[in-house]
Amino acid sequence: MPKELDKRPDYKKIEAKWQKFWRTKKIYKFNPHSRKPVFSIDTPPPYISGRLHMGHGASYTMFETIARFKRMTGHNVFFPIGFDDNGLPTERYVEKKLGIKSTKMSRQKFINIALKETEKLEKSARETFDRFGHSYDWDLFYSTISPRAAKVAQKSFLDLHRKGRVYRSSEPGLYSIAGRTGISQADLEEKEQTTFLNYINFKVGNSNLQIATTRPELIPACVAVFVNPRHPRYGKFVGKHATVPLTGEQVPILADKDVKIDFGTGALMVCTFGDKMDVEWWKKYKLPLKVIIGRDGRLNEEAGKFAGLTLAEARNKILSQLDRTGLLKNRDKIKQTVQVTERYGDKPEYLILEQWQFKVTDLKAKLLKKAREVNWTPKHYYNNLRNWTENLQWDWVLSRQRHIGIPIPVWYDEQGNVILPEENELPVDPTSHKPKKHKGKKLRGEKDVFDTWMTSSLTPEIAMGWAENEKNFLKNAPMSLRPQGLDIIRTWTFYTLLKSLIHHDNVPWKDIVINGMVLDPHGRKMSKSKGNGIDPLEQIEKYNADAFRYYTTTTLYGENSPYQEKELVRGTKLMNKLWNTARFTFMNFDKTPTRKPRTLELEDSWILAKLARTQERYLEYFNKYQIKQARQELEDFFLKDFCDFYLEMIKSRMYGNNKQTKYSAQWTTYRTLYAILQMFAPIFVHLTEELYQNLSKKEKKTNSIHLTEYKTLGIKDSKSEALGDFAKNMISEIRQWKQSNKIRLGDVVEQIKIEHPQTLKIKQASDVICRTTRVNEILLKRGGKLKISN
Numbered sequence: 001m002p003k004e005l006d007k008r009p010d011y012k013k014i015e016a017k018w019q020k021f022w023r024t025k026k027i028y029k030f031n032p033h034s035r036k037p038v039f040s041i042d043t044p045p046p047y048i049s050g051r052l053h054m055g056h057g058a059s060y061t062m063f064e065t066i067a068r069f070k071r072m073t074g075h076n077v078f079f080p081i082g083f084d085d086n087g088l089p090t091e092r093y094v095e096k097k098l099g100i101k102s103t104k105m106s107r108q109k110f111i112n113i114a115l116k117e118t119e120k121l122e123k124s125a126r127e128t129f130d131r132f133g134h135s136y137d138w139d140l141f142y143s144t145i146s147p148r149a150a151k152v153a154q155k156s157f158l159d160l161h162r163k164g165r166v167y168r169s170s171e172p173g174l175y176s177i178a179g180r181t182g183i184s185q186a187d188l189e190e191k192e193q194t195t196f197l198n199y200i201n202f203k204v205g206n207s208n209l210q211i212a213t214t215r216p217e218l219i220p221a222c223v224a225v226f227v228n229p230r231h232p233r234y235g236k237f238v239g240k241h242a243t244v245p246l247t248g249e250q251v252p253i254l255a256d257k258d259v260k261i262d263f264g265t266g267a268l269m270v271c272t273f274g275d276k277m278d279v280e281w282w283k284k285y286k287l288p289l290k291v292i293i294g295r296d297g298r299l300n301e302e303a304g305k306f307a308g309l310t311l312a313e314a315r316n317k318i319l320s321q322l323d324r325t326g327l328l329k330n331r332d333k334i335k336q337t338v339q340v341t342e343r344y345g346d347k348p349e350y351l352i353l354e355q356w357q358f359k360v361t362d363l364k365a366k367l368l369k370k371a372r373e374v375n376w377t378p379k380h381y382y383n384n385l386r387n388w389t390e391n392l393q394w395d396w397v398l399s400r401q402r403h404i405g406i407p408i409p410v411w412y413d414e415q416g417n418v419i420l421p422e423e424n425e426l427p428v429d430p431t432s433h434k435p436k437k438h439k440g441k442k443l444r445g446e447k448d449v450f451d452t453w454m455t456s457s458l459t460p461e462i463a464m465g466w467a468e469n470e471k472n473f474l475k476n477a478p479m480s481l482r483p484q485g486l487d488i489i490r491t492w493t494f495y496t497l498l499k500s501l502i503h504h505d506n507v508p509w510k511d512i513v514i515n516g517m518v519l520d521p522h523g524r525k526m527s528k529s530k531g532n533g534i535d536p537l538e539q540i541e542k543y544n545a546d547a548f549r550y551y552t553t554t555t556l557y558g559e560n561s562p563y564q565e566k567e568l569v570r571g572t573k574l575m576n577k578l579w580n581t582a583r584f585t586f587m588n589f590d591k592t593p594t595r596k597p598r599t600l601e602l603e604d605s606w607i608l609a610k611l612a613r614t615q616e617r618y619l620e621y622f623n624k625y626q627i628k629q630a631r632q633e634l635e636d637f638f639l640k641d642f643c644d645f646y647l648e649m650i651k652s653r654m655y656g657n658n659k660q661t662k663y664s665a666q667w668t669t670y671r672t673l674y675a676i677l678q679m680f681a682p683i684f685v686h687l688t689e690e691l692y693q694n695l696s697k698k699e700k701k702t703n704s705i706h707l708t709e710y711k712t713l714g715i716k717d718s719k720s721e722a723l724g725d726f727a728k729n730m731i732s733e734i735r736q737w738k739q740s741n742k743i744r745l746g747d748v749v750e751q752i753k754i755e756h757p758q759t760l761k762i763k764q765a766s767d768v769i770c771r772t773t774r775v776n777e778i779l780l781k782r783g784g785k786l787k788i789s790n
Contacts, residue, residue: 226253751778
């Protein structure tokens with residue numbers, strides 16, 4: 001029989017006990033030999049650059065709940081966890097913490113320092129995930145900077161090279177001065193800023209041609225002036241030359257219909273390079289090249305007398321000289337939407353860079369067609385991918401000039417030919433190794449590393465061992481589920497789909513769920529600068545882990561939602577109710593009622609019918625990743641049907657002397673409670689384990705409630721369900737009548753009169769109605785409207 005429960009649960013003690021149990025017993029270990037269907041999750045590897053925040057706590061718990069549900073629906077769950085320690089966030093964290101600069105030491109030395117620091121962070125992150133009650137299989141752990149990940153990324157590169165998908169080119173590319181590295185279009189985000197539109201005179205013979213620019217510092221790089229051919233004043237200058245202010249150089253005046261007549265003066269200067277249009281016009285009209293910005297963000301010798309200045313210094317000095325010479329005619333303060341680097345926050349420059357690129361722009365239609373094979377939740381987020389993909393204009397720049405990263409596996413011989421390693425040599429670092437077949441040759445190793453997305457886009461391949469056993473990988477691909485945030489659809493989603501398309505001609509996963517952001521209680525984005533961040537561990541400490549997990553089930557996938565601490569209060573109250581319900585149930589058992597009774601009372605058949613309906617809807621919602629709806633369905637059943645009514649309906653039977661009706665009440669209560677515990681198990685992971693483990697060994701089917709499988713413990717019976725619902729409503733009416741007549745609910749009423757159109761139903765349910773409301777006799781009269789009196 002179940003052990004008697006304490007009056008009040010100690011949630012902190014319960015959490016620590018079962019977290020240790022799950023860890024030591026490896027309850028969540030994936031079984032590669034199981035015959036159960038596999039459900040695999042492409043877990044997002046969080047950046048290891050500090051303490052896990054509220055976004056991690058909420059979003060990771062949401063999909064972790066799905067993993068637990070799938071285990072209990074008979075699946076062999078493949079649930080890896082990795083940490084993304086490959087890239088800028090880690091590099092910045094280490095530099096800031098230790099007060100060092102990665103650029104001041106060798107790559108390997110900095111990597112070794114970084115790995116020591118990330119090892120500490122990874123230990124802390126694992127402890128945090130354990131505190132949330134998460135059920136990853138830590139034997140499947142990976143790191144994106146590890147040799148295992150490097151092997152996968154480099155294998156991918158070799159396959160892309162074989163298929164003609166990567167190429168090396170020297171042409172204008174985006175470069176972050178702050179990050180000292182080349183970047184891709186996907187690394188940019190839009191930002192509104194206030195700036196000045198400067199009106200500057202260029203001389204054309206004895207006439208003036210006025211241009212408008214927000215970047216006067218690029219005047220030394222001016223190679224042409226463009227006007228719209230329909231310009232009413234400046235069209236006459238087309239074909240002539242203009243004198244560039246301050247430098248005195250002569251540049252051609254050209255016409256192009258893409259010059260906007262209604263912006264500024266309708267004339268502009270083309271520099272190499274200020275923006276993407278400069279690049280396009282430079283290529284289209286075969287203009288000369290004059291790059292004045294160095295990779296350190298200072299003007300070089302091409303800028304003449306302005307050489308050595310930073311961009312800001314050059315802007316101020318040039319404006320001052322233009323003003324002094326009378327060539328700066330006006331300045332308008334404007335608001336402008338510009339593109340800045342997502343990770344560094346600076347406005348990127350276009351520099352001539354020799355970089356490896358991934359040819360992607362010709363695959364847009366094919367990728368979108370393949371992406372439609374994935375089941376999107378919510379469905380409309382496919383449109384985010386489509387909009388990004390359709391507007392993608394550049395190939396993917398793979399090269400990064402950073403210390404932390406996976407090396408690009410390439411060498412160059414003296415003639416500049418590309419030398420690649422054999423696949424069985426991977427992983428390699430070209431700066432310290434040479435390919436086996438070219439040991440005696442003079443080779444130059446590639447110093448650049450991959451864009452971090454080159455590795456992160458291969459999380460299915462890393463987790464499922466593509467580089468170790470390709471045949472086994474293809475057997476288990478695609479993965480079942482990718483959970484992720486909406487802000488990285490254009491990067492992680494896009495790049496993973498792209499890689500899977502090229503390498504396997506398949507989708508990487510069957511389903512994708514997109515979570516929104518957790519906002520502060522006032523609906524604002526949480527940030528360090530605003531000081532409005534909320535630490536999830538502090539909330540767990542204040543309440544408990546299961547209450548925090550409950551909070552995550554009150555939000556919907558795809559929606560940004562303000563953090564609501566009241567939901568943790570509500571969750572804790574619900575947990576207490578579940579504990580007290582189990583305590584009441586266990587106290588009323590001499591031994592666990594496992595044998596089905598010969599007959600059931602109306603209320604027994606009713607609650608089992610309601611249970612069957614609840615289980616059906618619960619499973620349906622969960623399988624659609626509608627966790628909030630599933631939890632709400634369960635919570636309503638537990639509180640409104642089971643606790644508020646069924647347990648009140650059977651109390652007289654539980655305490656009575658009729659063994660047959662008492663046993664049927666015990667059996668039904670136990671059966672229903674067990675199903676309730678199972679359904680709450682993915683949410684209240686610690687509490688349900690404690691209650692399950694409280695059962696005797698004979699009653700426990702497995703080591704953990706989380707390894708049990710859902711069974712339809714409810715029994716469908718539409719007739720009993722309808723009559724039970726009718727009885728429940730009548731009980732509510734009588735309770736309300738007692739309260740309005742100032743009669744306590746627990747007081748016995750000898751006799752009441754009920755006038756009702758359905759007297760037959762009241763007769764059929766009179767026994768349970770009377771027992772529950774403590775009314776000894778009901779006198780019935782058929783009437784058109786319900787009326788209760790005494």
